[in-house]
Amino acid sequence: MRIQQFVLCTFVFLVGLWCAVLPVAEAADTANLSLSGGITIEEALIHASRNRQELAVWRTDLDVAALKLKYAGIRPNPELGITLDNLVGNLPEDDDREITVSINQPFEIGGKPLARKNMVQAEILRLQREQSTVWLDIAAEVRMAFLEVLGARERLILQQEAEQIASELAGLTHERVAAGELAATEETRAEARKAETRAETQKQKRFLAEAELGLALALVEPDNVTVTAAGQLPMEVAIPDRQTLLAVIQESPLLTLRRSESELAVTGLALEQANSWSDLALTLAVREIPSQEARAVSVGISFPLPLFQRNQAGLAEAGATVRKAKTNEEAAARRLKTELIKSHTVLVAADQEARTLRNEVLSRAAEAAEAVREGFRVGKFRYSDVLEASQALVTVKARHLDAILDLNRAAIALDHLLGKPSVSQIAQNSLSFSHDGSNP
Numbered sequence: 001m002r003i004q005q006f007v008l009c010t011f012v013f014l015v016g017l018w019c020a021v022l023p024v025a026e027a028a029d030t031a032n033l034s035l036s037g038g039i040t041i042e043e044a045l046i047h048a049s050r051n052r053q054e055l056a057v058w059r060t061d062l063d064v065a066a067l068k069l070k071y072a073g074i075r076p077n078p079e080l081g082i083t084l085d086n087l088v089g090n091l092p093e094d095d096d097r098e099i100t101v102s103i104n105q106p107f108e109i110g111g112k113p114l115a116r117k118n119m120v121q122a123e124i125l126r127l128q129r130e131q132s133t134v135w136l137d138i139a140a141e142v143r144m145a146f147l148e149v150l151g152a153r154e155r156l157i158l159q160q161e162a163e164q165i166a167s168e169l170a171g172l173t174h175e176r177v178a179a180g181e182l183a184a185t186e187e188t189r190a191e192a193r194k195a196e197t198r199a200e201t202q203k204q205k206r207f208l209a210e211a212e213l214g215l216a217l218a219l220v221e222p223d224n225v226t227v228t229a230a231g232q233l234p235m236e237v238a239i240p241d242r243q244t245l246l247a248v249i250q251e252s253p254l255l256t257l258r259r260s261e262s263e264l265a266v267t268g269l270a271l272e273q274a275n276s277w278s279d280l281a282l283t284l285a286v287r288e289i290p291s292q293e294a295r296a297v298s299v300g301i302s303f304p305l306p307l308f309q310r311n312q313a314g315l316a317e318a319g320a321t322v323r324k325a326k327t328n329e330e331a332a333a334r335r336l337k338t339e340l341i342k343s344h345t346v347l348v349a350a351d352q353e354a355r356t357l358r359n360e361v362l363s364r365a366a367e368a369a370e371a372v373r374e375g376f377r378v379g380k381f382r383y384s385d386v387l388e389a390s391q392a393l394v395t396v397k398a399r400h401l402d403a404i405l406d407l408n409r410a411a412i413a414l415d416h417l418l419g420k421p422s423v424s425q426i427a428q429n430s431l432s433f434s435h436d437g438s439n440p
Contacts, residue, residue, distance in 0.1 A: 038230035041146050044219060048142045049135070049426045051220040058131035065124045072116040076279075079104040102285035110277030119267040126260040132253040135423050140416040145211070145218040147412065149229040151405045152208040158401065159204045162394050163197040165373075169390070170194040172376065173383055186383045193387065235358075235404060237411045239351055242344050245418070249340055250333075253419040258325075258332040265325040269318040276311035278304035336417060343414045350407035357400040369393040 039047070049055065083100040173190035176182045216227040249255065283300040372389040375381040415421070 038228050040230050041143065044142050044146055044215070045139055045421065045426050047219050048138055049423070052138050054134050054138065055131065058127060058134060062124065062127050062131070065120060065127055069117065069120040069124065072120050073113040076106040076108065098287055098289050100285055100287045102283055104281050104283045106279050106281045108279050110274040112274045115267070115271040115274040119264070119271050122260065122264040122267040126257070126264050129253060129257040129260045132419070132423055133257050136253060136416050136419060139421055140412055142218045143412045144409070145215040146229045147405065147408050148211040149208070149215050150233040151401065152204070152211040154233050154401050156201070156204040156208050158394065158397050159197070159201045162390070163201050165390055166194045166197040169373070169383070169386055176379070181379055182383070190383060233404060234408060237347065237351065237407050239348060242341070245340055245344060246337065248418065249336060252336060252417055254417065255332055255336055258329040262322070262325040262329050265318070265322040269322050272311060272314040272318040275314060278306050340414070340417050343410050343417065347407065347410035347414060350403050350410055354400060354403040354407055357396060357403060361396050362400060365393045365396045
């Protein structure tokens with residue numbers, strides 16, 4: 001009876017342990033599969049926002065700046081002084097030794113504490129905006145790597161189609177050579193073309209593996225070389241109006257960063273102007289005369305005369321920094337406008353090229369290639385005609401794919417200039433992803 005109870009208890013314990021461990025193991029497997037089995041672009045961006053060390057560095061800088069702001073308004077330390085008079089020397093007998101204890105408290109004038117706080121706040125704002133631009137660079141890098149995987153996969157699909165067509169043509173050529181309708185050299189030519197397409201397929205597979213490795217590196221997953229992109233290559237991209245883009249470009253993080261640098265330089269100049277004021281000091285002293293058992297209290301105030309040193313060097317340097325920051329801001333605005341127009345132009349041109357190839361060229365090239373293959377099947381065309389038509393179709397498909405990739409690259413570049421996706425958007429997507437367990 002005791003043995004049966006022991007066995008039953010052991011069985012219950014093992015079942016409970018298995019139930020507790022199984023969800024953890026399943027979660028680990030799911031996390032691994034979500035990375036190695038294919039991830040969406042939203043998941044890739046969330047993963048990068050959590051693991052890229054560049055962002056962690058800026059978080060540390062922001063913490064340091066917060067501490068500087070906390071202590072920016074602390075007043076100067078008081079000074080304690082002790083003076084012993086009449087210790088030695090050829091003094092009259094009636095002169096007594098005196099001890100003076102004084103406290104000297106400097107008082108900052110000219111708004112120095114407020115100027116320091118304003119400068120640290122401007123530095124925090126600059127760090128936040130610089131962190132945003134760093135994130136935009138990371139997001140663009142991840143999106144480009146993700147796009148390269150999708151593009152390499154599409155190229156592999158096109159090449160596999162070309163290999164299949166070459167294999168079918170080689171079979172038809174063999175049948176016609178066996179029937180005495182074609183020379184044996186045509187079969188050799190067809191087999192050579194088949195081997196060439198097979199080698200090109202292996203090359204495209206290598207390109208896909210390299211693109212997946214590039215995506216893994218962008219996600220800080222160098223040990224996981226099987227990271228691949230889920231989903232299909234977008235065939236169309238929304239084309240925004242150029243004037244609308246020029247109107248909102250002033251709020252671009254890349255430009256607001258330069259603006260914050262100008263604001264920081266202005267607050268630095270204000271601090272140097274405050275430092276040009278000489279601080280006054282209030283002194284409270286107690287003088288003790290031991291021989292007479294007497295004490296005397298004295299109060300004094302000191303104020304340096306700004307005759308020579310008026311912080312001229314600091315003011316000159318701060319003024320030059322302001323002018324330099326303003327110049328950089330204006331140059332950044334012009335450069336950003338030029339890059340925006342360039343990206344928008346490429347976006348429109350790539351979209352028009354892709355639509356023209358898709359609507360007018362692809363279907364006709366496919367019909368022509370199919371007609372020539374059918375004609376070759378019944379002996380109306382030579383193998384060279386079929387090869388030329390097939391190569392023309394592959395060339396058109398590859399050109400259409402290049403236009404689609406250029407379209408998506410231009411869209412990514414445009415989003416980078418406009419500040420998309422922002423850190424707050426990724427944080428919100430990360431929150432909803434963790435709560436829902438699905439793509440945002």
